[in-house]
Every structure is written in C-alpha cells, then in structure tokens.
Amino acid sequence: MKRRRGALMLSVVLATALLGAPACQRMVEVQTGTRIVDSQGKLISEDIHTVRVPANTAGAYRVVTITQPAANPQIASLYAQVQTAIAAGNLPLAEAKLKQLLAITPTYRRAKQQHDAIAKGQKVTPDLTPSKPTPSTPRPSTPTPPSGEPTATAGSLLRWVPDALAGFSAAKAGVDPLSVSREYVSGAGNPARTLVVVAEQFRTASDAKRALQAEVKNRYPSSASSSSIHGHATYFGTDGREFAAIGFTSGAVLVAAEASPDSGSPSQLKSLLAKVVEQLP
Amino acid sequence: MPACFCYRGGAGEESSALPIGGSPTSKLVGAVLTERRATSLLAVLAALLGATGSFVVTTVAMDSVPDTVLVGCAALVALLIAVAVQAADALPGIRSAEKTSLALAAIGGVLAFWAAPLIALSQRATDAPSGADTLFLTTSVWGLACVLIAFGDPAERPLVTAAAGALGCVAGAAGLLASWESPSSFSPFAKFPAREALMLVAGVFFAVGVTALARAVRRSGPKVVTLVALSAAATAGVLAALPSLPMQASIGWRALLPCIYLGAAYAVFSLGFTRSIAESGVSRSALALFGVPIVVMALAGVEQLRSVYGPSPVAWSAAATGVAVVIAGLVVVGLAGRQSEVGRAAARPLRLPLALSAVACLLGVASLATPALSATAQGGTAETFSATWTMVGAESAAGWLALAAAVLTLAAIVAARTGTPTAGWLSASVAALVCGLATIPLASTTLHTWNSWVPANVQQTYGTEYSRFAVEARVDSVRMAALVMAALGVIALVAAMRPWQTIGLTHEEVSQ
Numbered sequence: 001m002k003r004r005r006g007a008l009m010l011s012v013v014l015a016t017a018l019l020g021a022p023a024c025q026r027m028v029e030v031q032t033g034t035r036i037v038d039s040q041g042k043l044i045s046e047d048i049h050t051v052r053v054p055a056n057t058a059g060a061y062r063v064v065t066i067t068q069p070a071a072n073p074q075i076a077s078l079y080a081q082v083q084t085a086i087a088a089g090n091l092p093l094a095e096a097k098l099k100q101l102l103a104i105t106p107t108y109r110r111a112k113q114q115h116d117a118i119a120k121g122q123k124v125t126p127d128l129t130p131s132k133p134t135p136s137t138p139r140p141s142t143p144t145p146p147s148g149e150p151t152a153t154a155g156s157l158l159r160w161v162p163d164a165l166a167g168f169s170a171a172k173a174g175v176d177p178l179s180v181s182r183e184y185v186s187g188a189g190n191p192a193r194t195l196v197v198v199a200e201q202f203r204t205a206s207d208a209k210r211a212l213q214a215e216v217k218n219r220y221p222s223s224a225s226s227s228s229i230h231g232h233a234t235y236f237g238t239d240g241r242e243f244a245a246i247g248f249t250s251g252a253v254l255v256a257a258e259a260s261p262d263s264g265s266p267s268q269l270k271s272l273l274a275k276v277v278e279q280l281p
Numbered sequence: 282m283p284a285c286f287c288y289r290g291g292a293g294e295e296s297s298a299l300p301i302g303g304s305p306t307s308k309l310v311g312a313v314l315t316e317r318r319a320t321s322l323l324a325v326l327a328a329l330l331g332a333t334g335s336f337v338v339t340t341v342a343m344d345s346v347p348d349t350v351l352v353g354c355a356a357l358v359a360l361l362i363a364v365a366v367q368a369a370d371a372l373p374g375i376r377s378a379e380k381t382s383l384a385l386a387a388i389g390g391v392l393a394f395w396a397a398p399l400i401a402l403s404q405r406a407t408d409a410p411s412g413a414d415t416l417f418l419t420t421s422v423w424g425l426a427c428v429l430i431a432f433g434d435p436a437e438r439p440l441v442t443a444a445a446g447a448l449g450c451v452a453g454a455a456g457l458l459a460s461w462e463s464p465s466s467f468s469p470f471a472k473f474p475a476r477e478a479l480m481l482v483a484g485v486f487f488a489v490g491v492t493a494l495a496r497a498v499r500r501s502g503p504k505v506v507t508l509v510a511l512s513a514a515a516t517a518g519v520l521a522a523l524p525s526l527p528m529q530a531s532i533g534w535r536a537l538l539p540c541i542y543l544g545a546a547y548a549v550f551s552l553g554f555t556r557s558i559a560e561s562g563v564s565r566s567a568l569a570l571f572g573v574p575i576v577v578m579a580l581a582g583v584e585q586l587r588s589v590y591g592p593s594p595v596a597w598s599a600a601a602t603g604v605a606v607v608i609a610g611l612v613v614v615g616l617a618g619r620q621s622e623v624g625r626a627a628a629r630p631l632r633l634p635l636a637l638s639a640v641a642c643l644l645g646v647a648s649l650a651t652p653a654l655s656a657t658a659q660g661g662t663a664e665t666f667s668a669t670w671t672m673v674g675a676e677s678a679a680g681w682l683a684l685a686a687a688v689l690t691l692a693a694i695v696a697a698r699t700g701t702p703t704a705g706w707l708s709a710s711v712a713a714l715v716c717g718l719a720t721i722p723l724a725s726t727t728l729h730t731w732n733s734w735v736p737a738n739v740q741q742t743y744g745t746e747y748s749r750f751a752v753e754a755r756v757d758s759v760r761m762a763a764l765v766m767a768a769l770g771v772i773a774l775v776a777a778m779r780p781w782q783t784i785g786l787t788h789e790e791v792s793q
Contacts, residue, residue, distance in 0.1 A: 028734070031667040055670065055734045062664040158409070158473075169528060172344050173406040178737060180406075185528055201737065 026055040035065045075105055082114065083126040091118050159281050160199035160255050166279065167272075168195055192259040192272055197280075200254045208249040216247035216256050223267040229277045236273060238266040246273040255280065317560060324557035328569030331550025333576040335398070336416060338546055342539030343405055347525040351540055352399045353518025358544020359394070359551055360511040366552065367504045374505040382500035383509050385493045390510025392490025394551055395517045397423075400483035404476040411466035413458040416574055418469065418480040421454040424570030426481075426488035428614065431563040437495055438620045439564035440701055442709040445685070445692030446613025447564075449712050450571040452685040453610055456678035456723045457574050457603025460596040461581075464743045464750045468731035494555060495563050503559040507552055562619045568611050575604050599678075602722040606682065609712035613689065616704045617696075631698045631777055637770035638691040644763035645687035649675040651759045654727055660739035660748020668735065672752065674760060678726040682716045683760045683767075689713035690767040694774050703780050710771045717764045724754035 033048035048063055078101045085094035098115040101108060110127045117124040161173050161182035168184035179200040186192050202208040212235065217224070220237030223244075227234055232248040232255075239245075244266035247256035257276050259269050342351060375383070401419050404410070410418075428447040431437040459467040470477050497506045529536055550569070557566040578600060585593055654672040659665065674680025693709035730750060731740060742748045 026670060028668050028670040030669075031665075055732070058668050058734050059666070059736045061668075062661065062666055064664050065662075158406070163403075169347070169525060171347070173409070175406045175409040178741065203738075 027052050028055045028058040030058045030061040031063050032061040033063055035063055037065060037067055075101065075108060078104075079108060079111065079127075082111070086114065086124055086126040091124070094118060094124075157199045157201060157253065160253070161197050162279065165195070165197075165276060186262075190272075191261055191264075192269055193262045195257060195259045195276065197255070197257045197276070202252045202254065205249065205252050208252050208254045211254045212247050212249050212256075215254070216245055220245040223270075225270070227274070229274050230280065232277060232280075234274075234277055236270050238269075240266075242266055244269040244273060246270075246277060248277070250281075321557060321560035321565070324553045324560055325566065325568050327553025328550050328557055328566065329553075329572045329576060331546050331548070331553055332420060332569055332573050333580075334546030335543060335550060336420065336573060336577065337580070338539060338543045339398075339402060339405075340412060340415075342543060343402060344407060345536060346539055347522075347529060348399060348402045349518070349522045350525050350529050350537070351543060352395060352402060353515070353520075353522030354537055354540035355543035355547050356395055356511065356514040356518040358541050359547035360508075360515040362545065362548035363507055363511050363552060366548075367508060371504040371508045374501060375509065378501040378505055382497045382505075386497035386501070386506040386509035387513035389490040389493030389495075389497060389506075390513040391517050392486045393494060394490070394510060394514035394547065395521075397483045397487035397490065399518075399521070400486065401480050404473075404479050404483075408466075410473045410477055410480075411468075413461050413465070413467040414469050414473075414477060415480070416577060417454055417458050417467070418477055419484070420570045420573040421451045422481060423484040423487050424567035425451050426484045427491050427567040427570065428564045430488040430492055431495075434492055434495065434563070436499060436619070436621060437492070437563045439562065439614075440617035440620060440696055440705050442689075442692045442696050442701075442705050443564045443614050443617035445689040445709055446610045446617060446712060447567065447571070448688055449610030449613060449685045449716055450607050451610075452678070452681040452716065453603050453606025453608075453719070454571070454574045455603075455681060455728055456606060456719065456726055457578060457600050459678055459726050459728050460599035460603060460723075461578075462594040462744075463596055465727070465730045468729050471729055471731040471733070491554075491558070491563055491566070495558050498555060498559045503555040507555040510555070511548075511551055562622075564617065564619075565615055568614055571607060571611055571614065575607055578604065596726075599723055599726050602719045603678075606685075606712075606716055606719045609708075609715040610685075613708045613712045616708045629698050629700070629777070631694055631774065634694045634770045634773040634777060635691075635698065637766050637773055638687065638694050641687035641763050641766035641770055642684075642691050644759055644766060645684035648683055648757060648760035648763055649673065649680050651757050652755050653677040653680050653757050653760065654725065654752045655755055656727065656750070656752045658732075658735050658739060658743075658748070658750050660742060661736075662747065666736050666739050666748075671755070672727060672729060674757065676727060676729040677754075678723040678728055679720040679754070679757075680760065681728070682720045682723060683763050686713045686716035686720075686767045687763050689716060690770040690774075694770060697774060697778055703778070706774070706778070707780055710774060713767055713771055717767060720760070720764065725752050727752045 029050050029052050031048055031050050033046065035046040035048060036044040051061065053061065078097055082094050082097045082101065085091070085097060095115065095118045098111055098118070101111050102115060106112065114124050114127070157178075157180045158173060158175070161170075161180050163170050165184055167187050167190045169187065171183040171185065173180050173182040179198065181196060181198040184195040184197070186195065200208075200211065202211060217235055217237065220239050220243070222238045222240035224235065224237040227236070229248075232250065234246050234248040236244070236246045242260050243258055244261070245256055245258040247254065249255070257273055259273060259276075260266065261269055339351070401415075405415060425447045428439065428443050431439055432444070455467070459465045461467065494506055494510060497509075554566055554569060557569065581595070585595075650673050652671045653674040654677050655669065656672050657667075657669050659667045674683070689709045690713040693706040693713065696709065697706040730743070739748045740750075743750045
C-alpha cells in the first residue's frame with residue numbers, strides 16, 4: 001500500500017511537471033524595429049531593439065527592412081556645399097544651392113527646413129551629421145499585432161477539410177506548408193462526380209480576399225452569385241464547361257470547394273456546394 | 282487452468298536455465314542459448330521485423346488506399362497466412378479451448394490487431410503528424426503502455442526494472458528520432474496534438490488487447506490465440522471496409538496490392554508477438570516495439586549508403602547515442618522477467634543507495650522544468666522574425682535521459698533490495714550510466730522544434746536560406762545534480778552488492 005502511495009505521488013509530481021512546464025506562459029525575446037538599406041543591400045540605418053513579450057504575441061513582432069535608392073553623389077555633394085556655405089555664413093549661396101537641391105529631391109535630409117529658415121530670416125545651423133538619409137516612408141518601429149489573424153499551421157487548416165461530408169467518402173488530406181486539400185469521392189445518387197476542398201493560409205485577410213478574386217471569381221465567372229451561408233460570405237461560379245466552385249474567406253484563410261457534375265451543367269451543383277459549406281466550420 | 286498449455290517456467294525458472302558447472306563464460310553462453318530463450322528471441326525478432334514492416338508499408342500505402350480497406354484487408358491476408366502456417370496445429374486446440382479463452386483472444390485480436398492500427402492510421406495525413414512523431418508514438422510509447430499495463434496483471438507483472446528500462450527505451454528513441462533531421466521534424470504534441478493524443482489512445486487499445494491476448498495465451502497457447510485473434514480482427518476489418526471496397530475495386534484490384542504487403546507484415550508481427558507473449562510475457566514482448574526505431578534507422582542508413590543523396594540530414598553521433606540508450610533499455614526490459622518466474626534472494630536494506638537514488642529522482646523530475654536549452658528562430662525576407670527563448674528540460678532529450686538515469690538507478694536499487702537476480706539490477710545500473718553519459722552528446726537535442734506562436738512561414742522554411750532554427754545547450758545545475766546523485770547511487774549499490782563475488786554462481790547459490 002505504501003509502495004503504491006509512493007508511486008502515485010511520484011506520478012502526480014511527474015504529471016504536474018509535464019503539464020505545468022508548457023502551461024506556464026513562456027516569455028520570448030523578439031527583435032522589432034526598422035532597418036533601412038540601399039538598393040545594393042548596404043545598411044543605411046537601423047533602429048532595432050529587443051523586447052521581452054509573452055510567446056503568444058511574439059509572432060506579431062518583426063524587423064521591417066526598407067530599401068531606398070542609393071544616395072545620389074551629386075545630391076550629396078550639393079548638400080555638402082550648402083552646409084559649408086551655412087557654416088561660412090554665406091546664406092545667399094546656401095539658399096541658391098538649396099533651391100537647386102529641393103528641385104531634385106524635396107525631402108532630402110534637412111534641406112527643406114534650412115531653406116525655410118533662411119527664407120524667413122531665422123537662424124540656421126549646418127547639418128554636420130554623416131550622410132544618412134531618412135526613410136521616405138516612415139514605418140512604425142513596433143508593428144501592432146494583427147487581431148484575429150492566426151499564425152496558421154497546416155494543422156489548424158485541417159478543420160476545413162473534415163473527415164466526413166454527407167454523400168462523400170474522404171480520401172487522405174494532402175498537407176502542404178500553408179495549405180491543405182482533400183479529395184472526396186461521391187456516393188451513389190450524388191450529382192457530383194468529384195469534389196475537392198482546399199484551404200490556403202495567407203498573411204492577411206486582404207491577401208486572402210485578393211486570392212479569392214484571382215483564384216475563384218476570375219476562374220469561375222459563369223452563373224456567378226453571392227450569398228451568405230453558415231456565416232460565410234460565399235461566391236459561387238462555374239467555368240461554363242465542367243467545373244463549379246464555391247469560395248469564401250475566413251480571416252486570412254481562403255476556402256474553396258470545386259466539383260464537377262456527373263452529367264449536365266455545372267451550375268446545377270450550386271445547392272450541393274452550399275450544403276458542403278454548411279458542413280464546414 | 283487447462284492442462285493443454287502452461288508456462289514452461291515457474292518459480293525459479295530463470296535460474297534453472299543457467300547451467301550449474303563450467304566456466305563463467307560457458308555458463309553465460311549456456312544461459313543465453315537455452316531453447317526457450319532462443320525461441321523467445323526468435324519470436325521477438327519476428328515481431329520486430331513485422332512491426333517495422335507494418336510501419337514502412339503503412340507509410341507508403343496510406344495515401345492510395347482508404348484506412349478501413351488497408352487495415353481490414355491486411356488483417357484478412359494476415360489471417361490467411363496464419364491459417365496456412367498454423368491451422369493444422371491450432372484447429373484441434375480451438376475445438377477444445379474454453380469459451381472464455383476464445384472470447385479473450387477475439388477481444389484482444391480486435392483491439393490490438395484491428396482497432397489500434399486503424400485509429401493510429403486514421404490520424405495520419407501525408408506528413409501530418411511527421412513520420413518521426415508517428416513512429417515514436419506508435420512503437421516506443423505503445424511499448425511503454427504494454428510494459429506498464431503488464432503491472433496490472435499479477436501473472437504478467439514484471440520486475441520493477443522493466444518499467445525503468447522502458448522509460449530508458451522511450452527516452453533513447455526520442456533522442457534518436459529527434460536526431461533524424463536538422464532541424465528536426467520531431468515535435469510530439471506541438472503541431473497536431475489532438476491527432477497524436479488519439480495515437481496514444483490507440484496505444485491504450487493495443488495494450489489492453491495485448492493483456493487480453495496474454496490471458497488467452499495462458500489458457501490456450503499461442504497458436505490457438507493467434508488464429509482466433511486474427512479471425513476476429515479480419516472479421517471486424519472486412520465489415521468496416523465493406524462500404525469502401527466497391528470504390529477501391531472500381532480503381533482496380535491492383536490498388537489493393539499494398540494490403541497484401543501489409544498483411545504479410547501483420548502476419549509476421551502477430552505470429553511472433555503472440556508467441557513471444559507465451560514464451561516470455563507481455564513486458565518482454567514489448568521489446569519488439571521498442572526496437573523499431575533502431576531498425577528503421579538502420580534501413581535509412583542502408584538507403585543512404587546504397588543510393589545517391591545529398592548531404593545527410595542525420596546527426597549521426599546523436600542518433601548513435603540514442604541507439605545505445607535504446608539498446609541499454611532493451612537489455613533491462615529483456616532481463617526483467619515476470620515476477621512470478623524469478624527467484625528471490627534475501628532482502629537487503631541498501632538505505633544509502635536508496636536515499637541517493639530517491640534524491641536523484643526528485644532532482645530528475647525537477648530538471649524537466651528547469652532551463653535546458655536556448656532556442657533561436659529567425660526568418661523572413663522583407664519582414665524578418667527573430668526570437669530567442671528558453672526551453673525547459675521536458676523539451677530536451679537530455680532532460681528525459683537524466684530522469685531515466687535516476688529512475689533506472691532507483692529501480693536497480695529496489696530490485697536489489699528485494700533480492701532479484703544480479704543480472705536484473707546490474708543491467709539497470711549499467712543502463713542508468715549509459716543514460717547519464719548520453720546526456721552529453723544529446724545535450725543540445727530538442728524534442729520540440731515546432732512552436733505554435735512562431736509564424737508558420739518561418740517554421741516551414743527552417744533549414745533553408747530563408748530561415749533558421751538553432752538550439753544551444755545551457756548549463757543545468759539541477760540536471761547535473763540529478764546525474765551525480767544517480768551515479769553515486771549506482772556506485773553505492775555496486776559497493777554494497779559486490780557482484781564480482783557472485784560471477785559464475787547460480788541465483789540459488791547466491792541466495793544461499
């Protein structure tokens with residue numbers, strides 16, 4: 001009895017360690033910020049820092065790399081002449097050079113501020129920092145975690161290709177890095193000869209919508225109609241010959257079901273594909 | 282119990298296999314080559330080959346044949362082979378067998394030879410879960426389930442070292458499979474936890490089925506039980522496959538060819554496994570499952586040597602270490618027979634070794650939760666993801682090996698205290714040292730490459746020019762303390778038991 005109690009206690013400790021360790025919120029050090037490089041990959045500037053965040057939000061932190069055209073030596077030279085003129089107190093020359101410069105690139109470093117200051121008769125100081133252009137399109141250093149967009153895995157996509165669909169026998173799901181597909185063989189009396197369901201993960205919901213347009217709406221333009229089924233805004237269409245498809249997006253996931261009729265027009269499969277969508281999550 | 286079959290052994294059978302006279306070497310050879318041990322070894326080897334064949338053929342065929350058809354037809358083919366091999370011997374036994382025994386064999390057959398493989402197969406897609414995960418969960422973990430469930434049956438209950446040896450086998454297999462690729466696809470319960478949990482449920486079905494088979498074998502013998510079990514499995518399999526058979530037939534019967542290959546593997550496994558249960562018990566039969574990762578590894582090695590491949594993804598030194606640990610565990614399980622068959626010497630207190638090993642176990646459990654690895658994931662192009670985090674001992678091969686070393690030490694000491702034969706506790710002590718040493722080459726082997734929170738596009742390109750995943754071992758003082766305590770426990774045990782004084786003696790002589 002004592003031995004059993006000891007074994008039981010050991011099991012409890014072991015189970016607690018096993019279940020407890022992964023359950024604790026893991027903290028992760030992630031890098032976030034912006035790196036600016038020229039078109040040849042040479043680093044212009046970077047503002048990157050490491051932050052410690054809970055693991056479940058870590059996927060949203062990135063280092064954004066912005067590529068800028070390489071600095072024009074002529075512009076840099078012109079800007080250097082401006083700074084020399086300002087340092088020497090030759091403001092008319094500086095103003096003339098600044099006008100030339102701003103005509104070429106209106107946002108170059110402090111050129112605009114210096115020109116305005118000279119024009120208003122304000123005190124102006126030379127820019128003596130090394131050549132380091134500012135990004136033309138400033139980006140937030142810490143990306144905001146996108147809401148409702150899962151860092152998807154093929155595993156989470158498998159729910160879109162269920163093991164059972166009424167009237168069909170499921171084949172094995174084919175799993176690719178960011179998509180899953182499954183073929184379904186129709187049973188007796190089923191108007192469809194084949195059915196394939198595909199789910200593909202995109203980075204953002206708008207990417208998924210673009211893919212819906214390109215991969216479903218553009219390819220199946222005939223007999224097109226839209227409707228809301230099971231909470232999904234679906235698009236139905238056919239290729240006018242032998243295939244019908246229904247598609248919708250769910251967040252950043254594109255889901256599409258394609259079927260071909262046993263005989264007759266593919267548009268007759270509209271109700272069948274609608275029933276398929278009703279059986280999806 | 283009917284007279285038609287009973288154990289050839291009994292109390293003290295293990296020691297009776299040892300010859301009384303001769304040199305220690307001849308005694309050792311004689312002990313190894315007794316007829317029963319040879320039969321038992323052959324049965325385990327057959328089951329091992331059958332289990333390996335089943336895994337390999339299933340992996341190849343599962344995409345082309347529906348699950349129910351594959352398993353059902355394979356069970357039918359296995360039955361036909363078993364009938365051809367054993368019907369003449371088994372049919373008279375079936376007529377005279379008890380109904381209870383036949384029912385147990387049928388239930389065991391349905392659970393172990395049909396339901397368990399079908400459940401496991403239905404959770405597999407092309408590479409989801411990965412082959413390494415699947416192999417680990419459906420062989421090593423199923424073997425562990427068999428050993429543990431054997432403790433629930435008084436007639437099958439093995440020595441305590443069997444459980445510790447099984448843990449060593451599982452830890453070694455994890456280290457081996459996690460070294461198959463770099464970065465590894467081995468991440469149990471990370472990517473497809475629900476599917477992998479169902480594979481464990483299938484393992485419970487298998488272990489329960491094996492227990493039922495063992496009870497039936499004790500009553501009616503292995504030949505009768507194999508035929509009845511496969512008949513039941515084939516019946517259930519064919520009934521379940523009926524709805525899908527016409528569809529498969531419409532493709533052509535050649536599409537069912539994989540079922541024949543799998544059926545042959547099933548037949549070899551079921552004949553060998555049932556025979557092994559009869560000869561040496563449930564826990565020793567589990568050796569056939571624990572050994573599969575080693576055989577698959579060997580096949581991969583042969584394939585590498587005979588074919589044209591690019592750079593080998595295998596971390597060979599780490600994989601070889603995993604193999605060594607599995608073999609050490611196999612020896613422990615193999616030498617830990619049924620308690621009812623093993624003679625006992627006088628009990629020894631061994632308080633100091635016991636205290637040391639108990640502390641080692643506590644530290645080993647604690648080290649599962651202490652920092653063991655530093656992990657880094659980087660990837661992406663225009664938007665780069667870069668993260669660094671700490672992984673605990675439970676996510677590293679070394680963490681589990683340290684625990685296995687501590688548990689093996691404790692088991693060796695408990696076995697020695699209760700007077701079990703020297704081979705039993707000594708093998709566990711050696712395996713504990715092997716596990717402890719294995720933590721060095723496997724220090725930076727992670728059991729957890731995939732993380733749900735790392736962006737999928739980064740993880741899917743690990744190992745390419747687009748992203749990387751790397752781990753680095755950390756100094757884990759808790760794990761080191763556990764290993765030191767385990768080593769001290771082994772030293773104290775050997776010093777107290779003085780096994781060198783009993784070399785060449787039978788267990789009875791030692792007991793006296």
